[in-house]
Amino acid sequence: MNEKFLSYLWKSRCLHTDLHTESGEELAIHHPGEQNTDSGPDFFNSRLRIGNTQWAGNIEIHVCSSDWYRHGHHNDPAFNNAILHVVFENDKQVYRNDGTELPTLVVKNHFPAQILDRYQKIMSAMHPIPCMTQLHEIPQSCLRLWAPALTLERWMLRSENINRFWEKSGNDWEEIIYQHIASCFGFKINQSAFELLARSAPLKLIRAVCVSQKNTEALLFGQAGFFTGTFEEEYPLELFHIYQLLKNKYTLQPLQPGLWKFLRLHPLNFPTIRISQFADLITKINANFFRILEPRTLAGFVDLFQISASGYWNSHYLFDRPSSASPKKLGPAGKESLIINGVLPMLFFYGTMKDRCDLRELTFELLEQMPPERIAVIQIWKNAGIIAQNALESQALLQLKSHYCDKKRCLECRFGKEILVGSSKSLKNP
Numbered sequence: 001m002n003e004k005f006l007s008y009l010w011k012s013r014c015l016h017t018d019l020h021t022e023s024g025e026e027l028a029i030h031h032p033g034e035q036n037t038d039s040g041p042d043f044f045n046s047r048l049r050i051g052n053t054q055w056a057g058n059i060e061i062h063v064c065s066s067d068w069y070r071h072g073h074h075n076d077p078a079f080n081n082a083i084l085h086v087v088f089e090n091d092k093q094v095y096r097n098d099g100t101e102l103p104t105l106v107v108k109n110h111f112p113a114q115i116l117d118r119y120q121k122i123m124s125a126m127h128p129i130p131c132m133t134q135l136h137e138i139p140q141s142c143l144r145l146w147a148p149a150l151t152l153e154r155w156m157l158r159s160e161n162i163n164r165f166w167e168k169s170g171n172d173w174e175e176i177i178y179q180h181i182a183s184c185f186g187f188k189i190n191q192s193a194f195e196l197l198a199r200s201a202p203l204k205l206i207r208a209v210c211v212s213q214k215n216t217e218a219l220l221f222g223q224a225g226f227f228t229g230t231f232e233e234e235y236p237l238e239l240f241h242i243y244q245l246l247k248n249k250y251t252l253q254p255l256q257p258g259l260w261k262f263l264r265l266h267p268l269n270f271p272t273i274r275i276s277q278f279a280d281l282i283t284k285i286n287a288n289f290f291r292i293l294e295p296r297t298l299a300g301f302v303d304l305f306q307i308s309a310s311g312y313w314n315s316h317y318l319f320d321r322p323s324s325a326s327p328k329k330l331g332p333a334g335k336e337s338l339i340i341n342g343v344l345p346m347l348f349f350y351g352t353m354k355d356r357c358d359l360r361e362l363t364f365e366l367l368e369q370m371p372p373e374r375i376a377v378i379q380i381w382k383n384a385g386i387i388a389q390n391a392l393e394s395q396a397l398l399q400l401k402s403h404y405c406d407k408k409r410c411l412e413c414r415f416g417k418e419i420l421v422g423s424s425k426s427l428k429n430p
């Protein structure tokens, strides 16, 4: 038993209705009050009737009544207004600061046992989604209704992250768009390496040297640390020589090549292919990264990412290692990922900073027009019966998994409420 669970019972009105205080007086709860997440009593402005007296005030909740003294509430004036002590076990009579007895309600055996049983099962489950075996009870409408709020939560957190980089960049919008989009070209596995690459080749440098896709590739591959060995083929040799000139001219320091991960990646996702595709994007938009935010339709954003690795990569995945020929265009999943994780969060952040609600709303409208992400976490939800219909809902499920399920915040979760309380409604008032 814990206080969080007891607070949940109180807040969700899960207690039986035939309640009495420990002194035997009838207790009716008119309103549980507002939960306080700061210091002080657990609920403010609760309204009750004890015996024939109507009360309005604060509620304190503990597992054992003796916790009142253990927590030092008897010496704290913030608790003088308490009107009821809600406990699981009454092991000590409690008195307020002024010496009056604080009415006590013992909730043990006064709520549906099924709620505790289900809660304990979820808390001890080892599944990636702890309530997995109960998810079939959740109506799809629950996700439909909650998705916008969950996705908003996720994107507000993303905005905070972008904001930190934006402030570091001296509020340079184009630099931050460039860096953010570059990090998304790492597609999670190589995200940090791409971040470091963009920092080691800032937009000013890109603009100064990138007159062609070849020059851009030379700079990016060189700074990525790919030119530490020797080459036999003409193309990498040419890039190597271009980079040597740039390195001397701008006193560049390349990254460690060991930063890049190839293991267990499909060759089409190798960082070599992604760097060349990124160079194509830079060339296509002429290193003007505001153009990334310009389209206002999904088709416009998709068109922006009609990009491809340069010709050399048609027959290679690595330098000096010829492979069977296939063009290395950015595929549909790559485009969707860059739009969902790169462009739209940046547009959302831009809309927030410029006080443009229309742009923020547009990002959510576009998410609704996109298919759900094809990633492992979304597949886990799907297998458990929760099916995202679009990218807004897949973003919501990602937020739910990482910020609720992984932290076992089931008592704050709408699915959790359905599972714990929804199923026990018939038992609520026996």
Ligand code: SF4
Residues within 6 Å of the ligand: 122, 129, 130, 131, 132, 400, 404, 405, 406, 408, 409, 410, 411, 413, 414, 415, 416, 417, 419
């Ligand atoms: S947070 Fe919600 S969805 Fe996740 S395990 Fe708990 S009840 Fe289930």
